[in-house]
Amino acid sequence: MPEPGTVAELGEFGLIRAVTENRRQPGSTLLGPGDDAAVTATSDGRVVTSTDVLVQGVHFRLDWSTPDQVGRKAIAVNLADIAAMGAVPTSVLVGLACPPDTPAKVITGLADGMWAEAESAGAGVVGGDMVQADQIVVSITALGDLRGREPVTRAGARPGDILAICGRLGWAAAGLAVLHRGFRSPVTVVNAQRYPEPPYAAGPAAAEAGATAMIDVSDGLLADLGHLAEASNVGLDLSREALELPKRLVEVGTALGADPWRWVLTGGEDHALAATFPSFADLPEGWRQIGVVNMPDSGVTLDGETYHEESGWEHWR
Amino acid sequence: MPEPGTVAELGEFGLIRAVTENRRQPGSTLLGPGDDAAVTATSDGRVVTSTDVLVQGVHFRLDWSTPDQVGRKAIAVNLADIAAMGAVPTSVLVGLACPPDTPAKVITGLADGMWAEAESAGAGVVGGDMVQADQIVVSITALGDLRGREPVTRAGARPGDILAICGRLGWAAAGLAVLHRGFRSPVTVVNAQRYPEPPYAAGPAAAEAGATAMIDVSDGLLADLGHLAEASNVGLDLSREALELPKRLVEVGTALGADPWRWVLTGGEDHALAATFPSFADLPEGWRQIGVVNMPDSGVTLDGETYHEESGWEHWR
Known part of the structure; x- marks a missing residue:
């Protein structure tokens, strides 16, 4: 029998429900979590994307940060990449791996932080995957909308700027x-x-x-x-x-x-x-x-x- | 000193070069790897997205499969989700975590399989992140294009179909x-x-x-x-x-x-x-x-x- 209050007790589908139910999506989310894939609106025929991976013990420590803070950080580091192209964040996808004995509260805390940070930037969490691993690994992919502007890359600086x-x-x-x-x-x-x-x-x-x-x-x-x-x-x-x-x-x-x-x-x-x-x-x-x-x-x-x-x-x- | 031939020896930036240099991108890739984020064309004002996470020992074993085969699998499981919405795959982002003593050959093998599988479906690997963890974790996010059609969800079946x-x-x-x-x-x-x-x-x-x-x-x-x-x-x-x-x-x-x-x-x-x-x-x-x-x-x-x-x-x- 799995330990009470762990992700093993809740199971994959129970956990997915716990982190996705009763969340608000922005207008750009045409189809949110629950199907094979999500659908996000793109205003100008392009979508900006970036992925960051955070690993427990490398990028965060749960004795230093609350799960909510780690969730905020995971989203923020990624949305910053979207902003750095000159784009406006729209959607976030969350890949999450954790041990079976992880308290479910840790995962729902992570999710709360992720949704709050995404919402603060105008984005929604539209999809993801949750699997088993030896340590907590959070992989975030963020989407952004250039709203008709050209992307600002690293390559355009000129002497005199x-x-x-x-x-x-x-x-x-x-x-x-x-x-x-x-x-x-x-x-x-x-x-x-x-x-x-x-x-x-x-x-x-x-x-x-x-x-x-x-x-x-x-x-x-x-x-x-x-x-x-x-x-x-x-x-x-x-x-x-x-x-x-x-x-x-x-x-x-x-x-x-x-x-x-x-x-x-x-x-x-x-x-x-x-x-x-x-x-x-x-x-x-x-x-x-x-x-x-x-x-x-x-x-x-x-x-x-x-x-x-x-x-x-x-x-x- | 890191062991010869490991990812620790090659370093993050050397490894990024090894897995991204000399790869072909499809026409939908407007900006590929190397900047803060990538840019993908979307033909009809929408983008379909899906994330899957694969963990060594849970989803694959390197004594059963070659790195190339694991790379193919990681991409395929995700592109199948895009196809299941009725969409055509366009882009893939790769989040990769691995121990410092992982042979660089394992990672370049994974990358070869990923690029080959993505290419077979018409998609390009446009971005990603590589970090340190205790076991190999591969998180893939795939993008797809509906080409003007409505997404086919799980929810539209009717008695008599x-x-x-x-x-x-x-x-x-x-x-x-x-x-x-x-x-x-x-x-x-x-x-x-x-x-x-x-x-x-x-x-x-x-x-x-x-x-x-x-x-x-x-x-x-x-x-x-x-x-x-x-x-x-x-x-x-x-x-x-x-x-x-x-x-x-x-x-x-x-x-x-x-x-x-x-x-x-x-x-x-x-x-x-x-x-x-x-x-x-x-x-x-x-x-x-x-x-x-x-x-x-x-x-x-x-x-x-x-x-x-x-x-x-x-x-x-």
Whole structure:
């Protein structure tokens, strides 16, 4: 007999009911969960898609985060990719693997967080799959709608453009440092690690304002700007003064004896958006200039100098 | 130092290059792998989506199947869901988790199988994510195009319709029985277990011919027909004579002392398509009638009787 309250007791179909019943779908959901596949409206003959996988013990820990927070994070990291193309999120699909003795409450908590985060961005959870595995693995695929605009790729930056950012940098990394020391506060940085709050609307707004290239800052600012610089074949120079070190990160850095600049420049998981704009563009609300686009031979620099710390996260390394 | 030839040695970005470089994309791929998200063309203002997760040791074993075969299977089980809506597959996204000491050859083999299977259905692999986990988990999301037709759900069957099937039944289950006994032949049934060959084109053809309801047979014929009967609020009566027991399954059943009817009626993983059609419809090529649609109170029956074996696969049970 399976343990009471586990997914094994509820069974696959009971669990699917528990996570899909009485949920609201946006107007773009033409056919939601329950059939072989879902159907989503696409306004302009194109659909934007992105997949991210989160693994227990690698991307999240249930002793650090509630299932609800993990659910929010799983959706947010993916919708940030949709926003970074200049698209508006519409639908999300959830692939979930977990051990049979997982408390059903953990899974319904994950689902609650996923639905809440998707709804906050205007998207619906339209489908998924739940299977058995040795550890919890959450794989999310998000869909987005470009609403007639061209996608903003990483490849369009030109020398002379300005480099701008929208969203936080270094907060999730500071939160991780706090959690690793066994602390649970300050709660603003710890919560930033538990789930990001990407500025979803800033992506389409940047596209509308003429952004020439855009990227979701998931692995660290310098690492992700390196991807943008490589794809666009340009150099990028950041300004320390323009980046501004948040007072809270300075405080946490002092308390932990750590360099807050390293969090800002190399910390991942905040999912700010970075974009380049023509020098004459009016930056949309929430965007601030942090640097300029140069010729390709200069690479990614900080006040003209190369930054010599490890610059980002790479899996298996 | 990571072991030579492992994914840890190659690193995330090296591995992404290895599985994405020099691949062909169909015309529907407007933007393929390499940016924050992909862009796929949708011909009629809608996109069909489905997600399936496959876990090593649960859905596949690398001592029974080659990585290439597992890759084919992962894509096929998902594209079958797209076909079961009457849609044509366009794009696939791949979420992949694996241990750091996984041989890179295993991952490139998986990728080869995925690309080959997607290409055989006219689809391209447009995006994905690769992360670290304790066991190999493959999560696939497939996209499809309805080409102006309405989706064929599970819910439209009406009493008086005919019930038809396209594709194989019981072959994968027979193959599993063979493998469990430690044998590797007959190769036709063993290969049917290693990867299905869903009749992708039969889904859109059924929609074109006026199919009233359709489902992908993934968990077993009786179990999946039970889902269709419930969604449509009808009964379904199957005919043993019409189902026809393949000679090869009779031989394997005799050799193993097993009942081949059980494989046909309850075996999953062949990914045949089952659909109901108006009684006057001309069945498209490859479809054959196996029963009729009745009033709801009769349930799913075989020659008018309830079949009393366990009827399908349910996770965690």
